[in-house]
Amino acid sequence: xxxxxxxxEKEVQSNSRISGAEMLIxxxxxxxxxxxxxxxxxxxxxxxxxxxxAGMKHVLSRHEQGAIHAAEGYARISGKPGVVIxxxxxxxxxxxxxxxxxxxxxxxxxxxxxxxxxxxxxTDAFQEADIVGIxxxxxxxxxxxxxxxxxxxxxxxxxxxxxxxxxxxVLIDIPKDIAALGDVEVEPESISLPGYQPTTEPNYLQIRxxxxxxxxxxxxxxLAGAGVLHAxxxxxxxxxxxxxxxxxVNTLLGLGTFPPDxxxxxxxxxxxxxxxxxxAMYECDLLIxxxxxxxxxxTGNLSRFAPYATVAHIDxxxxxxxxxxxxxxxxxxxxxxxxxxxxxxxxxRSDSExxxxxxxAWLEESPYHYEKExxxxxxxxxxxxxxYELSKGDAIVTTDVGxxxxxxxxxxxxxxxxxxxxxxxxxxxxFGLPAAIGAxxxxxxxxxxxxxxxxxxxxxxxELGVIAEHNLPxxxxxxxxGSLGMVRQWQEIFYDSRYSQSVFASQPSFSxxxxxxxxxxxxxxxxxxxxQAFTEEFPEHKxxxxxxxxxxxxxxxxxxxxxxxxxxxxxVKKR
Amino acid sequence: xxxxxxLTVMNRPGVLNRITNLFSKRNYNIESITVGHSEIEDRSRxxxxxNVESVQIAEQITKQLNKQIDVIKVQDITDQSVVARExxxxxxxxxxxxxxxxxSLIEPFRASIIDIGKDSxxxxxxxxTNKIEAFLELIKPYGIKEIARTGTTAFAxxxxxxxxxxxxxxxx
Numbered sequence: 001x002x003x004x005x006x007x008x009e010k011e012v013q014s015n016s017r018i019s020g021a022e023m024l025i026x027x028x029x030x031x032x033x034x035x036x037x038x039x040x041x042x043x044x045x046x047x048x049x050x051x052x053x054a055g056m057k058h059v060l061s062r063h064e065q066g067a068i069h070a071a072e073g074y075a076r077i078s079g080k081p082g083v084v085i086x087x088x089x090x091x092x093x094x095x096x097x098x099x100x101x102x103x104x105x106x107x108x109x110x111x112x113x114x115x116x117x118x119x120x121x122x123t124d125a126f127q128e129a130d131i132v133g134i135x136x137x138x139x140x141x142x143x144x145x146x147x148x149x150x151x152x153x154x155x156x157x158x159x160x161x162x163x164x165x166x167x168x169x170v171l172i173d174i175p176k177d178i179a180a181l182g183d184v185e186v187e188p189e190s191i192s193l194p195g196y197q198p199t200t201e202p203n204y205l206q207i208r209x210x211x212x213x214x215x216x217x218x219x220x221x222x223l224a225g226a227g228v229l230h231a232x233x234x235x236x237x238x239x240x241x242x243x244x245x246x247x248x249v250n251t252l253l254g255l256g257t258f259p260p261d262x263x264x265x266x267x268x269x270x271x272x273x274x275x276x277x278x279x280a281m282y283e284c285d286l287l288i289x290x291x292x293x294x295x296x297x298x299t300g301n302l303s304r305f306a307p308y309a310t311v312a313h314i315d316x317x318x319x320x321x322x323x324x325x326x327x328x329x330x331x332x333x334x335x336x337x338x339x340x341x342x343x344x345x346x347x348x349r350s351d352s353e354x355x356x357x358x359x360x361a362w363l364e365e366s367p368y369h370y371e372k373e374x375x376x377x378x379x380x381x382x383x384x385x386x387x388y389e390l391s392k393g394d395a396i397v398t399t400d401v402g403x404x405x406x407x408x409x410x411x412x413x414x415x416x417x418x419x420x421x422x423x424x425x426x427x428x429x430x431f432g433l434p435a436a437i438g439a440x441x442x443x444x445x446x447x448x449x450x451x452x453x454x455x456x457x458x459x460x461x462x463e464l465g466v467i468a469e470h471n472l473p474x475x476x477x478x479x480x481x482g483s484l485g486m487v488r489q490w491q492e493i494f495y496d497s498r499y500s501q502s503v504f505a506s507q508p509s510f511s512x513x514x515x516x517x518x519x520x521x522x523x524x525x526x527x528x529x530x531x532q533a534f535t536e537e538f539p540e541h542k543x544x545x546x547x548x549x550x551x552x553x554x555x556x557x558x559x560x561x562x563x564x565x566x567x568x569x570x571x572v573k574k575r
Numbered sequence: 576x577x578x579x580x581x582l583t584v585m586n587r588p589g590v591l592n593r594i595t596n597l598f599s600k601r602n603y604n605i606e607s608i609t610v611g612h613s614e615i616e617d618r619s620r621x622x623x624x625x626n627v628e629s630v631q632i633a634e635q636i637t638k639q640l641n642k643q644i645d646v647i648k649v650q651d652i653t654d655q656s657v658v659a660r661e662x663x664x665x666x667x668x669x670x671x672x673x674x675x676x677x678x679s680l681i682e683p684f685r686a687s688i689i690d691i692g693k694d695s696x697x698x699x700x701x702x703x704t705n706k707i708e709a710f711l712e713l714i715k716p717y718g719i720k721e722i723a724r725t726g727t728t729a730f731a732x733x734x735x736x737x738x739x740x741x742x743x744x745x746x747x
C-alpha cells in the first residue's frame with residue numbers, strides 16, 4: 001500500500017522532473033553554447049540521447065584529442081569557452097593532452113566526461129578511469145557530480161571559472177546514472193565561490209610606481225603576452241606604448257597584440273625570436289611584462305635575462321608574478337584595466353629616443369634571413385612569405401608544433417589579435433589541424449590556414465573526416481621535409497648529426513590521403529606551383545590540402561641554445 | 576627554512592588531494608600536513624609545515640595554494656607568534672623494574688598514560704615538535720614498540736606581541 005502511495009506521488013511530480021542529461025542541455029543553453037565538440041560512448045549515452053532533439057550543433061570528431069584541440073581553437077578565436085563531451089575511461093583519458101595544453105595556454109574550456117554509474121565507481125568497472133584524479137593537476141578546477149540536482153549549479157560555476165580571471169579548463173565528470181536520473185530542476189540564480197575572487201582592478205599605488213619607473217627609465221621595454229589577448233587590451237596597449245614611446249616585444253602567444261608595421265614594434269623574443277627583441281630584453285633598464293609568464297623558451301638562461309632591468313609584471317594571476325623572474329613592481333589585475341589606468345595617469349615620458357635608435361639599428365643589422373640557393377629545393381621560409389602575400393595577411397593561421405611553427409611565427413606578421421592559434425606552453429604535436437576546425441567554426445567566413453609539418457599532421461590526420469563532413473573551407477598546408485624537422489635540427493646541432501628516429505623512411509601521399517577523405521589534394525614542389533595552388537585555392541570556399549615539398553635540411557635560425565642567455569643567439573646574420 | 580602555512584578550505588571531496596597534488600606537481604616538500612574541521616560548518620582548516628630554500632618559494636607556495644578554487648584563505652604564519660601543537664602516542668615496553676622510572680618521566684612532560692598492557696604502556700603527549708622529540712629521546716632506552724604522531728597543527732595567537740623583531744619563542 002505504501003508503495004502505491006509513493007508511486008502516485010511520483011506521478012504527480014513527474015511533470016516537473018527531468019533527467020540529469022536534460023538538465024545539462026538546459027544548462028548549456030543558458031550559457032548560450034553554440035557548438036559542442038565530442039565523441040559518444042556508453043557512459044554518455046543519456047547525454048547524447050538528450051542531444052538528439054536538442055537542436056544544438058555537435059561536431060563529431062574522429063578522436064577525442066581532435067575534439068578537444070578543436071574546442072581550443074574555437075576558444076582561442078571566439079574568446080568563449082570551448083565545450084567538449086567524451087565518454088568515460090578511454091574517451092576521458094584521450095582528452096588529457098588537450099586539457100593540459102589548454103591549461104598551459106590559458107584557454108577557457110568546459111569539458112564533460114561520462115563516468116561509470118555511482119554504484120560501481122571504484123571497482124575498476126568497464127571503461128572506468130579516475131578522470132577527476134587524473135586531471136586535478138592539469139585543470140583550473142574539476143568536479144564529479146554526485147547528485148542530479150547539483151547539475152545546473154555546477155555547470156554555471158564551471159563556465160564562470162573557465163572564462164574569468166586567468167582562463168583555463170574546467171572538467172565535469174558525470175556518472176551515467178546521474179545523467180539518467182530525474183529530478184526537479186532548480187536553476188541557479190547566483191553562484192557562491194568564496195575561494196575564487198580574481199582581482200581585476202589593479203592596485204593604484206603599484207600603477208603609480210610603474211608610471212614613475214617609466215618616467216625615470218632610459219631604456220623602457222614592453223613584453224606583451226597572451227594575457228593582452230585574453231583581456232582584449234590590444235587597443236590600450238597601443239595607446240600606452242605610443243603615449244610613452246615604449247618599444248614592444250611579443251611572446252610567441254602574444255603575436256597579434258601589436259601592429260607589426262608600427263615603428264615601436266620590435267618582434268617576437270625568445271629562443272627563435274628576432275635578434276633585436278632579445279638584445280632589447282638584455283639591455284633594457286625597465287621591462288614591463290604584460291600578461292606573459294616568463295616561460296623558459298622566452299627567457300633563456302635566467303641569470304642573463306634582463307640583467308639591468310627593473311622588472312614590472314602585470315598579470316591577472318598573482319602566482320605568475322615572481323615565479324620565474326624577481327619582480328620589483330607587481331601589478332595584479334586585468335591587462336586592460338591596468339593599461340587604461342596607465343594611459344590615464346599620463347606620466348612624464350622618458351627620454352627613450354637614443355634607445356629606440358639603438359633598437360632600430362639592431363633591427364636593420366640583423367633581420368630574419370635565410371639563404372636563397374637556386375640549386376636547392378623550395379625554402380620553407382619562402383612558403384611562409386607566399387602564404388602571407390597571397391592571403392594578404394588577413395587569415396587566421398593555426399600551426400602544429402615544430403620548425404614550421406617557428407617559421408610561421410617569424411615570417412607571417414600578425415596584423416590583428418585573434419588570428420594566431422598555436423600550442424605554446426605544452427608544444428603539442430597534432431594540435432594544428434583540429435584547432436583549425438574550431439577556429440573555422442568560430443569564424444565561418446574568415447580564411448583559415450592550417451600550417452602543419454609532415455610529422456605532426458599524422459598525429460591527428462583523421463580529423464580530415466570532420467573537415468570534409470562539414471565542408472570547412474580550411475586551407476591545409478603541409479611543409480613536407482620528410483622528417484621530424486625540429487628533432488632533426490637538434491640532433492644535427494647537439495647530437496653530432498646522429499638522426500636517431502627523426503627521418504621518416506616512408507610517407508603516405510598526403511594529397512591522395514586528402515582525396516580519400518573527399519578533400520582536394522595538391523602536391524607542390526616549386527615556388528611557381530605553390531603560387532598557383534595558393535592563388536587558385538585560397539578564394540575557393542572549400543577545403544584543400546596542399547602538400548609542399550621543402551628543403552629537408554633547412555634549420556630554424558636565429559636560435560638561443562639551451563642554457564644560453566638571450567644575448568647569446570647563434571645563426572644571427574649581420575648585415 | 577621551515578614555514579608554517581595554514582589554509583581554510585571548503586570541505587569538499589578531494590580537497591586534500593588537490594592540496595597535496597599541488598605540492599608534488601610543483602616539487603615542494605611537505606614535512607607534515609594536518610586537517611580537521613574548523614569553527615565554520617563545511618570549512619576545514621589545514622596546517623602545512625614545509626621546508627623550503629627561500630622566502631620566495633614560500634610565497635610562491637601560498638600563491639599557488641590560493642589559486643585553488645576550494646581554498647578560501649592561505650596564511651604563512653611563520654613570522655607571527657603562533658601556538659603550534661602535535662600529538663604523539665607512544666607504546667613503550669615496561670618491566671616491573673622500569674615502571675616507576677617511566678612514570679617519573681611522564682610528569683615533567685605533562686604527558687599521560689592512556690593504556691596499560693601486560694608489558695607495555697601507551698603514553699599520550701602533546702606539545703611542540705621539539706618537546707616531543709626530547710621526550711622520545713628520553714624514553715627510547717626503555718624500548719619503543721610503536722609511535723604514532725599527528726604532525727603539527729597551528730594558528731596565530733590571539734594577541735601578537737608589539738615587538739616582532741626579536742621573536743625567539745614558539746617556533747615549531
